[in-house]
Amino acid sequence: MNETHSPAAPEAEVVPHDDHDHDVSKHVNKYLLVGAVLLVFTLLTVFLSYVNFGSHKANMAIGMLVATFKAGLVAAIFMHLSSERKLIYRVLIFTFFFVFALFWLTYLHWYDPVIR
Amino acid sequence: MDIPYTNTARPDTGLYNAKIGIWLFLASEVMLFGGLFSAYIFLRLDALPGHWPHGLLNVPVGTMNTAILIASSVTVVLAWAALKMRQFTRYKVFMGITILCGVIFLVVKLAYEWPDKFHHFGAYIREDRLEKYEQYLGNHHLLEKGLEPRVEITGHLHNHEALHDPNIHEYEVQLDQVYADPTNPSSDRPHFWPLAKSDKIAHIAKEDVVHAEMFVPRHNTFFATYFTITGLHGLHVLGGVIVFTYFWLPIGANLYKRNPEHLANRVEVAGLFWHFVDLVWIFVFPLFYLL
Numbered sequence A: 001m002n003e004t005h006s007p008a009a010p011e012a013e014v015v016p017h018d019d020h021d022h023d024v025s026k027h028v029n030k031y032l033l034v035g036a037v038l039l040v041f042t043l044l045t046v047f048l049s050y051v052n053f054g055s056h057k058a059n060m061a062i063g064m065l066v067a068t069f070k071a072g073l074v075a076a077i078f079m080h081l082s083s084e085r086k087l088i089y090r091v092l093i094f095t096f097f098f099v100f101a102l103f104w105l106t107y108l109h110w111y112d113p114v115i116r
Numbered sequence B: 001m002d003i004p005y006t007n008t009a010r011p012d013t014g015l016y017n018a019k020i021g022i023w024l025f026l027a028s029e030v031m032l033f034g035g036l037f038s039a040y041i042f043l044r045l046d047a048l049p050g051h052w053p054h055g056l057l058n059v060p061v062g063t064m065n066t067a068i069l070i071a072s073s074v075t076v077v078l079a080w081a082a083l084k085m086r087q088f089t090r091y092k093v094f095m096g097i098t099i100l101c102g103v104i105f106l107v108v109k110l111a112y113e114w115p116d117k118f119h120h121f122g123a124y125i126r127e128d129r130l131e132k133y134e135q136y137l138g139n140h141h142l143l144e145k146g147l148e149p150r151v152e153i154t155g156h157l158h159n160h161e162a163l164h165d166p167n168i169h170e171y172e173v174q175l176d177q178v179y180a181d182p183t184n185p186s187s188d189r190p191h192f193w194p195l196a197k198s199d200k201i202a203h204i205a206k207e208d209v210v211h212a213e214m215f216v217p218r219h220n221t222f223f224a225t226y227f228t229i230t231g232l233h234g235l236h237v238l239g240g241v242i243v244f245t246y247f248w249l250p251i252g253a254n255l256y257k258r259n260p261e262h263l264a265n266r267v268e269v270a271g272l273f274w275h276f277v278d279l280v281w282i283f284v285f286p287l288f289y290l291l
Helices: A024-049 A056-078 A086-111 B017-045 B059-084 B088-118 B127-137 B139-144 B221-248 B250-258 B260-290
Strands: B121-125 B152-157 B170-175 B201-205 B209-214
Touching: A024 A056, A024 B059, A024 B260, A056 B059, A056 B260, A086 B017, B017 B221, B017 B260, B059 B088, B059 B260, B088 B221, B088 B250, B088 B260, B121 B127, B121 B170, B127 B139, B127 B152, B127 B201, B152 B201, B201 B209, B221 B250, B221 B260, B250 B260
Parallel strands: none
Antiparallel strands: B121 B152, B121 B209, B152 B170, B170 B201
């Protein structure tokens, strides 16, 4: 590797621009739009929770589906995860793995011979 | 000594220090809330019939608070964008709105929603005495319809001293609407607008009760999980408000004059935390208020 950057490089001299800085102004409308979509979907969640989909489980599944979509929007757009650096994704892969394992343990308890 | 990459991206990762720092922190936060949510699933799936209450939280207020939190997520990202475009006044305005939203959220939670629960009373009826209170519970009607039974009577407690005085042998409860007219089909499912209390009074003998208290965390599993998760979430909101206020005060202006990009990075990182707090609430709201 041709490492030329010394750790003590005076940062003030470097022009601080990573590659998606210059078009920040273009994103402002997108942020407003996503905010509006999130508000509409909040009202939709409330409305759907009063619709009888046949069973409580069905209502639960639909409510969680809408919530996951909203959370996805927040993560992808507001938290910039739609275009983030590789290292961040590498960190988050571990998080997903462990959180999945955690919820899977909750599911496993249905097979616990002691209480069933 | 200058610390490298506080301000500019490290060439090989493309990230400045704090960006990695906050994501590692958020990864641990996912596990923290993940643990609590999996406990919630665990407890809820194993709740006995009738032991997971519905419709006890104020949905309009919860919806409003959700909207406030979403709005603040938009304004914090606009505050960051303003700094990136070097518009400091705009930044101050959007950051000010964000802080205000956070404060309103906390005030609604701590000054209205929680105290409202602490003034609400519930008594779990012993299984062998449920029949005695059938006029309030309406379980024959629910059984016919294939709905979960009611095992608790709730309302406004008139004789508070009954909670502590062993010489008082009954609770005098001004009933919630559901228990005043339990066989009314409109009570089968929760309502969007909270119903006013009925003027019907019930006398519940202490000997017929498994346990009775105000809606505090120990009242039932629902409130234990509700107060734990919304409490921890509220602490996160408070943390975010404190950090944003710090950047909003002259300390932020001074940093901006010295190095605007540094302030922008700090606001971005604090904003990432704030979006995460919003993201958690997106799940809390339907799980506790609606479903």
